Amino acid sequence: MSALDEIRIVFFQECEEQLQELETGLTAMAGGETDADTVNAVFRAVHSIKGGAGAFALKQLVGFAHVFETTLDEVRQGRLDPGAEVMDVMLRSADVLNDLVAAGRDGGEVEAERTAPLLAELERLAGKGPGGHGGEDEDAEPFSFDDLDFTPVAFDLGDLGDLDGGGDGPKFRVSFRPRPELYAKANEATVLLRELGTLGPVSTTCNADALPLLDALDPEGAYLAWTIEISGEVTEAQIREIFEFAEWDCDLTIEALGLADLSEIAVPDAGADTGISVADLLARIQGELTGAPAAEGPAEPAPAPAAKAEAKPAAEAAEKPAAGGEKKEEAAPVIRVELPRVDKLIDLVGELVTTQAILSQRLEESGAAATGSDLMNSVEELQRLTRDLQDSVMAVRAQPVKSVFQRMPRIVREVASATGKKVGFQTRGENTEVDKTVVERLAEPLTHMIRNAIDHGLESPEKRLAAGKPEEGTVTLSAAHRSGRIVIEIADDGAGINRSKVREIATNKGLIPADAVLTDEETDQLIMLPGFSTATTVSNISGRGVGMDVVKQSIEALGGRLVITSRPGFGSTFTMNLPLTLAVLDGMVVRVEDDTLVVPLASIVVTFRPQPEDLQMIGAGQAVKVRGSTLPLIDVGLKLGYRDAPADPLTGVAILVEGDNNRRVALLVDDIRGQRQVVIKSLEKNYRPVPGIAAATISGEGRVALIIDVDAMMSDQSFDQFILGNEPIAAE
Amino acid sequence: MTKTILTVDDSRTMRELLRSALVEAGFNILQAEDGVHGLEVLRENALPDVIITDINMPRMNGLEFIEAVRADRGLRAIPIIVLTTESDPAKKDRARNAGATGWIVKPFDPQRLVGAINRVAA
DSSP states (O other): OOHHHHHHHHHHHHHHHHHHHHHHHHHHHHTTOOOHHHHHHHHHHHHHHHHHHHHTTOHHHHHHHHHHHHHHHHHHTTSSOOOHHHHHHHHHHHHHHHHHHHHHHHTOOOOHHHHHHHHHHHHHHTTOOTTSSSSTTOOOOOOOGGGOOOOOOOOOGGGGGOOOOTTTOEEEEEEEEEOHHHHHTTOOHHHHHHHHHTTSOEEEEEEOTTOOOGGGOOTTOOOOEEEEEEESSOOHHHHHHHTTTTGGGEEEEEEEOOHHHHHHHSSOOTTTSSOEEHHHHHHHHHHHSTTOOGGGOTTSOOOOOOHHHHHSOHHHHHHHHHHTTOOOOSSOOOOOOOHHHHHHHHHHHHHHHHHHHHHHHHHHHHTOSOTTSHHHHHHHHHHHHHHHHHHHHHHHHEEETHHHHTTHHHHHHHHHHHHTOOEEEEEEOTTOEEEHHHHHHHHHHHHHHHHHIIIIISOOHHHHHHTTSOSSEEEEEEEEEETTEEEEEEEEOSOOOOHHHHHHHHHHTTSSOTTOOOOHHHHHHGGGSTTOOOOSSOOTTTOSSOOHHHHHHHHHHTTOEEEEEEETTTEEEEEEEEESOSSEEEEEEEEETTEEEEEEGGGEEEEEOOOGGGEEEETTEEEEEETTEEEEEEEHHHHTTSOSSOOOGGGSEEEEEEOGGGOEEEEEESEEEEEEEEEOBOHHHHSOOOTTEEEEEEOTTSSEEEEEOHHHHHHTSOHHHHTSSSSOOOOO | OOOEEEEEOSOHHHHHHHHHHHHHTTOEEEEESSHHHHHHHHHHSOOOSEEEEOSSOSSSOHHHHHHHHHTOTTTTTSOEEEEESOOOHHHHHHHHHHTOSEEEESSOOHHHHHHHHHHHOO
16 A cells, blocks of 8 residues: 555545534534634634645545635635525535545545535625636645655755856846845745755855945844846746745846847856855955854844844743643543454453353362352452453443434435425434444444434424424434443434334235234334335335335344334334444353353343243244243254254243344243353354354353344244234233 | 654644655654644754644644744744645735745645745755
8 A cells, every 4th residue: 555545544534534523513503603613613624624635636525625615714704694594505515525525535526416506505605606716726736656756955055156157158137135024934045045056057146235334233134135147957937936935025036138148148247246256245244243153144143232132022932832832631632543453452351251251160160269268259359350351441442423423414404305394303312332333334224214204204394284293393313321232212203103004005015914913013113024115106215225124134233123113193213222332242141952052131031931831832833921922932952953852841941032023932941051241253254154143152161152143033933923913912 | 964844734634645745855754733732842842944834723723823933032943834725815925924934735746845845944
């Protein structure tokens, strides 16, 4: 990877940060926070993106950011009031900027139909006609390190005395008279003369006529002027470039010398000019200013006893920098660490947890450590520390859900404008932390559910008014920690799920039998079945080929569950319940034959010993009555191939588990060993996918223990027989 | 002698681009993230030969930074090149009035930047 490629990665990372800043700032501005800090931060975000984009020749991005920035500057200067209309344009511009960054990263372009109208609006707001702005200074030159075969040429002042005329005779005569301001800005006449010398042979004469007597000399004054004749291959543009920074603070004329003149001026004639040579001048100054180092030139005057130098008290000079002396405050110090390093650490801690568990178990089995003994106390202490260590390491991977929540307002705006609905969007708990991978993989399902909430959930403004609701609908996105998991909810105050319609569609599509008896809750979950879509005509908002079934799958892939609740007339809530980390799992350790298995604790409702009167056969399958419902009883040993015939339910333990859509089954295992937090080892990565098994872990005995995939355990059950049978499952 | 350049820019991208270009051209580099940080770096290190600064930065912007450097006897002689995306002549004048030695508009051409440094560095 070249240096430039690496910087490109940094650039796009930084763009993400800036885009978030922008979104946060614009949202605050739209909410009435239009203080200078907020507006400046917003301006800076766009400005930084533009600055970096130029270096990578992302012309479309630079062009758009430039116009955006110009309009923001109007707000910053107080010339444009950030009212609702202006903020609307700003927010939509931020969305387009997002797209442009993505396009720049992925090597694409954003269609002009998307950028052009906003550019026109931005320009209108900035008080400029369309086309009247943008691009005039954007000669975005591609940055290339190939161009950098440059070695700085070292010159010293000695070269200035070299009056060698060279072969061709002088081509340009440059008259240069610096003003005091030139030196005040740390430009140096001597440096400029030296640089002129790099262009070709020079002949320099200094005009010291203006030099006053010593007592009248202002150490910060400018008294010398130069005439320089340059020969060789040199253009006026090259000379102008050298004086680029000095031009404002000096009198400069550049004269092209005609060919006819060349022979005459080839040898500088000191007598014809009032000038003297630099060497002479230096000698003269040195003679007059005793103790003053003449070689330093006028820009760095020696500390002469001049009135002006003393007029500036040292205290004043010391004052300003002190103002900037406060330490960086605000957020705690941050270091950037590559993710693989953190994961390596998590892996090692996982090994440590496992080893510690093995140690505890061996000690217990050996009988060497009685409960309450010093040895056992130490082991317990070790166990506690290990757990703390594990939690701390996990926390390193944790990130606030903010980064993904912040992407949602733009989705809301897009869908609202496409559907003509009015939507107020609120977020809560955006600082709730969860594993980085979970955060990243939340974006897609959240996007889809929010689209759904507006497109299908909220009514049109007219319908809302007719129903006595405020015209503007509300969608709330919230996150909270609940019993060791994160719960994310998307709630709307729309019409709620139209259950009769959902039922009708599900029946028509053959997803449920026509005579199925369903509770309201069960009906609501139907919309997550593959092949279900409530929209009679697929709208271009929700219908992007992704149904709620795909959303549900992606949540489940993260070890989460998705539940829908709805109240007709009052709205719907989509609740996701996700693990905080993908690295550890709270599990129930169970025994099947001679093997140890783990059932995720989050899926378990209750464990019980089946009684003879609760057992019955339904079709070919065993069922058990628990809490008033009859549920399939699945023999895990049989299902996973540990045995060929079903075990006697009366000798085992049943575990009531709940999977997707609140579906419940009872799992039959031989015995229960207890609860334990286990470190998840991916089977896909270390072995291969195994049906019915979600992952593996290392048991206390140091053996591999498989983690049961609860939903897969249910999967082969026929849907109509158990779930939609004649005995509806009572909701807890 | 190898020249040292202090770059002051809040953009990580820009700091990296500058570092890459300047190191390639044989300069030593000091980096700061804004004006306040820039003054800290100036206090804690041997003085650089040239300062390259951005204008739009949090905490202390480039103009305030230039004014602070020019007001400090120990620092005032250091040439300061402003590197910014703004090419508005009025803003250029404001930077000049604050005491900027030179001005380069982003995106910068590394060769031009090196040329500019050589035109201001003693």
